[in-house]
Amino acid sequence: xxxxxxxxxxxxxxxxxxxxxxxxxxxxxxxxxxxxxxxxxxxxxxxxxxxxxxxxxxxxxxxxxxxxxxxxxxxxxxxxxxxxxxxxxxxxxxxxxxxxxxxxxxxxxxxxxxxxxxxxxxxxxxxxxxxxxxxxxxxxxxxxxxxxxxxxxxxxxxxxxxxxxxxxxxxxxxxxxxxxxxxxxxx
Amino acid sequence: xxxxxxxxxxxxxxxxxxxxxxxxxxxxxxxxxxxxxxxxxxxxxxxxxxxxxxxxxxxxxxxxxxxxxxxxxxxxxxxxxxxxxxxxxxxxxxxxxxxxxxxxxxxxxxxxxxxxxxxxxxxxxxxxxxxxxxxxxxxxxxxxxxxxxxxxxxxxxxxxxxxxxxxxxxxxxxxxxxxxxxxxxxxxxxxxxxxxxxxxxxxxxxxxxxxxxxxxxxxxxxxxxxxxxxxxxxxxxxxxxxxxxxxxxxxxxxxxxxxxxxxxxxxxxxxxxxxxxxxxxxxxxxxxxxxxxxxxxxxxxxxxxxxxxxxxxxxxxxxxxxxxxxxxxxxxxxxxxxxxxxxxxxxxxxxxxxxxxxxxxxxxxxxxxxxxxxxxxxxxxxxxxxxxxxxxxxxxxxxxxxxxxxxxxxxxxxxxxxxxxxxxxxxxxxxxxxxxxxxxxxxxxxxxxxxxxxxxxxxxxxxxxxxxxxxxxxxxxx
Numbered sequence: 001x002x003x004x005x006x007x008x009x010x011x012x013x014x015x016x017x018x019x020x021x022x023x024x025x026x027x028x029x030x031x032x033x034x035x036x037x038x039x040x041x042x043x044x045x046x047x048x049x050x051x052x053x054x055x056x057x058x059x060x061x062x063x064x065x066x067x068x069x070x071x072x073x074x075x076x077x078x079x080x081x082x083x084x085x086x087x088x089x090x091x092x093x094x095x096x097x098x099x100x101x102x103x104x105x106x107x108x109x110x111x112x113x114x115x116x117x118x119x120x121x122x123x124x125x126x127x128x129x130x131x132x133x134x135x136x137x138x139x140x141x142x143x144x145x146x147x148x149x150x151x152x153x154x155x156x157x158x159x160x161x162x163x164x165x166x167x168x169x170x171x172x173x174x175x176x177x178x179x180x181x182x183x184x185x186x187x
Numbered sequence: 188x189x190x191x192x193x194x195x196x197x198x199x200x201x202x203x204x205x206x207x208x209x210x211x212x213x214x215x216x217x218x219x220x221x222x223x224x225x226x227x228x229x230x231x232x233x234x235x236x237x238x239x240x241x242x243x244x245x246x247x248x249x250x251x252x253x254x255x256x257x258x259x260x261x262x263x264x265x266x267x268x269x270x271x272x273x274x275x276x277x278x279x280x281x282x283x284x285x286x287x288x289x290x291x292x293x294x295x296x297x298x299x300x301x302x303x304x305x306x307x308x309x310x311x312x313x314x315x316x317x318x319x320x321x322x323x324x325x326x327x328x329x330x331x332x333x334x335x336x337x338x339x340x341x342x343x344x345x346x347x348x349x350x351x352x353x354x355x356x357x358x359x360x361x362x363x364x365x366x367x368x369x370x371x372x373x374x375x376x377x378x379x380x381x382x383x384x385x386x387x388x389x390x391x392x393x394x395x396x397x398x399x400x401x402x403x404x405x406x407x408x409x410x411x412x413x414x415x416x417x418x419x420x421x422x423x424x425x426x427x428x429x430x431x432x433x434x435x436x437x438x439x440x441x442x443x444x445x446x447x448x449x450x451x452x453x454x455x456x457x458x459x460x461x462x463x464x465x466x467x468x469x470x471x472x473x474x475x476x477x478x479x480x481x482x483x484x485x486x487x488x489x490x491x492x493x494x495x496x497x498x499x500x501x502x503x504x505x506x507x508x509x510x511x512x513x514x515x516x517x518x519x520x521x522x523x524x525x526x527x528x529x530x531x532x533x534x535x536x537x538x539x540x541x542x543x544x545x546x547x548x549x550x551x552x553x554x555x556x557x558x559x560x561x562x563x564x565x566x567x568x569x570x571x572x573x574x575x576x577x578x579x580x581x582x583x584x585x586x587x588x589x590x591x592x593x594x595x596x597x598x599x600x601x602x603x604x605x606x607x608x609x610x611x612x613x614x615x616x617x618x619x620x621x622x623x624x625x626x627x628x629x630x631x632x633x634x635x636x637x638x639x640x641x642x643x644x645x646x647x648x649x650x651x652x653x654x655x656x657x658x659x660x661x662x663x664x665x
Contacts, residue, residue, distance in 0.1 A: 034206035116206045138196040152512035
């Protein structure tokens with residue numbers, strides 16, 4: 001999609017035109033649903049997040065400044081919608097101390113054998129707060145300071161949670177790889 | 188180990204960053220239905236606002252016209268005035284000092300042109316007699332029929348009305364009776380309700396009222412002399428108020444917008460208005476009959492309530508409160524001040540959600556010392572007046588505290604960080620004042636204030652407090 005077409009769609013959405021909104025949804029829904037998938041515990045919750053996120057996009061689209069990437073703007077709204085759902089569920093946070101991972105697990109060997117679906121499945125097995133911190137840090141690229149502010153936790157706690165999330169994921173990746181290779185050998 | 192961490196990050200980032208998945212075909216239909224609902228909701232909200240605006244305008248309009256057209260003088264309908272009410276008692280005037288009265292002018296008619304419509308009834312003026320010389324001039328003078336020694340006995344209804352609306356009220360209300368004017372019960376027949384001017388005898392004694400007041404309640408020159416209006420220039424008052432304080436949060440920059448949309452929604456879900464009190468004294472200088480300048484000193488409390496305030500940090504087997512993030516920024520909590528039964532959660536799994544059976548909320552309060560500078564405009568010049576005022580009200584934040592309330596028990600646990608020491612409120616009020624006397628009045632003045640500058644210096648949100656203050660108080664004029 002070229003910039004002119006996108007600008008026209010945005011203008012149409014600002015004016016509240018349904019065709020423009022439908023087109024915007026058509027263009028961005030797959031990318032954004034992919035984001036929602038690894039922030040949500042299952043398919044249904046991912047659809048809810050997508051729905052709420054797009055409602056926010058339509059309701060606030062007049063505030064988008066054309067300086068930055070529109071796709072990036074929509075993506076941030078999706079991530080923040082997922083965060084909002086997360087925070088609503090967590091009335092109080094139990095925040096861990098700095099976590100030290102004492103066991104080295106080499107996940108490098110199995111990198112190429114895991115699909116996106118497998119990784120999403122692994123992420124979903126994390127506790128919500130570990131999942132949030134890991135996604136925001138490793139995939140979205142936010143700093144611990146930013147994550148702390150977004151989740152209402154300290155910078156140190158964000159680091160701690162990331163360390164624990166990494167440890168758990170490494171362990172799960174290894175287990176997954178072991179199970180996969182064992183199955184393949186047996187077959 | 189470090190490279191391993193990077194590997195795991197890279198694995199997920201590279202695989203999931205561009206991951207796409209198609210939502211169910213029904214997703215857009217659901218969205219479309221909700222967008223339709225949102226549109227109709229907007230229309231309903233707009234209609235509600237319009238209805239509210241019409242109601243408010245109607246209410247204020249009614250009040251205004253009531254104040255302008257319905258004087259505090261009591262209108263009573265008299266068909267007959269009983270003899271015991273119209274028989275004048277000279278003792279009523281024994282202690283009344285002499286009133287500075289101009290010499291009665293025989294040609295002076297006590298009837299105002301607007302009341303009389305003399306153009307339509309040119310004969311009436313001729314039928315009214317000049318002032319009776321027998322009437323004691325200390326009492327003021329009353330247009331009675333000299334020849335008959337009484338009020339008009341004319342059968343002409345118009346004439347009777349004129350007499351009633353000009354001279355009788357003063358006699359009936361303030362001059363209880365006198366033998367000088369031998370009014371007979373049967374002699375007064377009034378076809379229509381008449382207005383009686385209330386005369387404060389104390390004012391009569393002190394000379395605040397002159398006889399011109401008897402005849403022209405609106406201050407229009409008439410009767411037997413000009414009405415002397417003694418304007419009070421200064422007024423001082425004391426007021427108390429209940430306050431509902433709210434806040435508006437806005438993003439400090441465009442970069443914060445996308446994050447802020449969610450955070451704002453989140454804060455709005457958790458944070459609520461604060462009900463509190465204010466009080467102070469005010470000073471008013473009346474420039475003229477309409478305009479005034481107002482100032483004073485007030486202490487007021489604003490803030491907000493956080494209904495879901497707690498964040499925890501784990502320490503060994505206990506959970507310690509350490510910091511709460513709110514829309515103003517953060518609240519630093521003094522751990523030792525947190526009650527034991529709240530911080531002594533025990534949960535071996537730090538990944539699980541913690542619940543408490545206690546009803547916990549956190550109040551952030553800011554105590555302000557305000558010195559307003561306001562311009563006022565008065566509508567109406569009688570007992571009931573409407574007062575509009577607007578201006579600025581700089582406020583110094585004298586106190587900033589956070590109170591944890593657990594099952595209605597209060598614990599002062601810390602203060603908000605990054606709070607400015609001074610805010611400047613814009614202020615607008617619309618009040619009603621009722622004058623008990625010329626010097627003492629009761630007022631009720633709802634006031635809206637909005638802080639022009641944010642109270643915080645947070646780097647994500649600007650927090651602008653605004654409040655609705657319901658002032659009630661008394662004012663003494665001198």
